Amino acid sequence: MLRIAVPNKGSLSGPAADMLHEAGYQQRRESKELRIVDPENEVEFFYLRPRDIAIYVSSGRLDIGITGRDLLIDSGANAEEILPLGFARSTFRFAAKPGTAEGIDDLAGKTVATSYEGIVAKHLADSGVDASVVHLDGAVETAIELGVAEVIADVVETGTSLRNAGLEVFGEPIMKSEAIVVRRTGADAEEPKVQQFLRRLQGVLVARTYVMMDYDCRVEQLEKAVALTPGLESPTVSPLHNEGWVAVRAMVPAKEAQRIMDDLYAIGARAILTTAIHACRL
Numbered sequence: 001m002l003r004i005a006v007p008n009k010g011s012l013s014g015p016a017a018d019m020l021h022e023a024g025y026q027q028r029r030e031s032k033e034l035r036i037v038d039p040e041n042e043v044e045f046f047y048l049r050p051r052d053i054a055i056y057v058s059s060g061r062l063d064i065g066i067t068g069r070d071l072l073i074d075s076g077a078n079a080e081e082i083l084p085l086g087f088a089r090s091t092f093r094f095a096a097k098p099g100t101a102e103g104i105d106d107l108a109g110k111t112v113a114t115s116y117e118g119i120v121a122k123h124l125a126d127s128g129v130d131a132s133v134v135h136l137d138g139a140v141e142t143a144i145e146l147g148v149a150e151v152i153a154d155v156v157e158t159g160t161s162l163r164n165a166g167l168e169v170f171g172e173p174i175m176k177s178e179a180i181v182v183r184r185t186g187a188d189a190e191e192p193k194v195q196q197f198l199r200r201l202q203g204v205l206v207a208r209t210y211v212m213m214d215y216d217c218r219v220e221q222l223e224k225a226v227a228l229t230p231g232l233e234s235p236t237v238s239p240l241h242n243e244g245w246v247a248v249r250a251m252v253p254a255k256e257a258q259r260i261m262d263d264l265y266a267i268g269a270r271a272i273l274t275t276a277i278h279a280c281r282l
């Protein structure tokens with residue numbers, strides 16, 4: 001039975017459960033459940049604090065986990081990223097009252113408050129900057145107003161929390177994060193159950209980002225049309241009953257679908273349809 005760690009609360013929890021559900025796995029019915037077994041898929045899910053997940057996985061007691069890239073790096077656990085999942089995207093940045101600092105070199109001698117002490121201490125050390133780090137559990141934006149620190153380092157998504165606190169980011173982003181799948185560093189990459197789990201999640205990612213496009217076009221226009229819809233490998237082209245016409249089917253990125261439909265129409269393609277992909281294995 002594959003043992004998988006899933007975030008039990010916070011920004012990662014809902015989207016992770018949605019993705020697992022889309023990939024065909026049973027998920028818990030209420031948020032107090034700490035562990036469930038999905039016997040049909042031979043998987044056991046453990047609902048854990050996102051911050052602790054890399055540590056459990058590095059211990060080898062759980063096979064894989066879903067967490068944030070920033071949380072993995074911050075934990076310093078002996079675990080590695082094996083698949084980015086595209087949700088819970090954020091950047092990790094320094095921020096302060098306007099005029100406090102312009103770049104990391106201005107932090108020498110200052111105090112930085114953060115919930116991500118591991119990332120910040122390493123980043124300061126790598127940059128050769130001698131600043132103090134104060135660990136806070138959350139709501140670090142308030143630390144400046146209350147005089148605990150001159151600078152904070154925190155997750156920024158929309159920037160609303162910083163604006164509300166009258167703070168501004170400065171310097172280069174410390175890192176970019178998103179939800180990821182992790183496993184113990186050096187664990188068997190070919191383990192079939194792990195591979196099957198990853199293929200299912202990849203299937204969800206593809207189904208979310210691509211649509212299927214079908215259209216008819218004249219044989220003379222086929223090369224131009226296929227250049228617009230090259231598909232992932234190569235489009236399917238079938239003859240129509242009407243001579244001189246073909247039907248084409250290809251996957252296209254969902255975000256570009258409307259533009260591609262306009263371009264196909266402009267070169268004479270007709271009956272252009274897009275349909276959602278519900279699941280796939282590439």
Ligand SMILES: Nc1ncnc2c1ncn2[C@@H]1O[C@H](COP(=O)(O)OP(=O)(O)OP(=O)(O)O)[C@@H](O)[C@H]1O
Nearest residue numbers: 009010011012050068069070088089090155157177
């Ligand atoms: N707006 C956001 N706020 C917090 N974390 C976010 C946000 N957007 C993405 N994330 C990501 O979610 C993960 C943080 O999850 P976690 O559950 O620890 O924090 P949280 O949502 O702040 O919950 P908590 O209430 O426990 O602090 C990180 O990987 C972070 O990059």
Ligand SMILES: O=P(O)(O)OC[C@H]1O[C@H](OP(=O)(O)OP(=O)(O)O)[C@H](O)[C@@H]1O
Nearest residue numbers: 138139140154155156157158159160161
């Ligand atoms: O850029 P934004 O869209 O405003 O999002 C970022 C904010 O969200 C998170 O806080 P959260 O609500 O998780 O509270 P916490 O600080 O107590 O963890 C994070 O710590 C920032 O404060």
Ligand SMILES: [Mg+2]
Nearest residue numbers: 010137138139
């Ligand atoms: Mg938080």
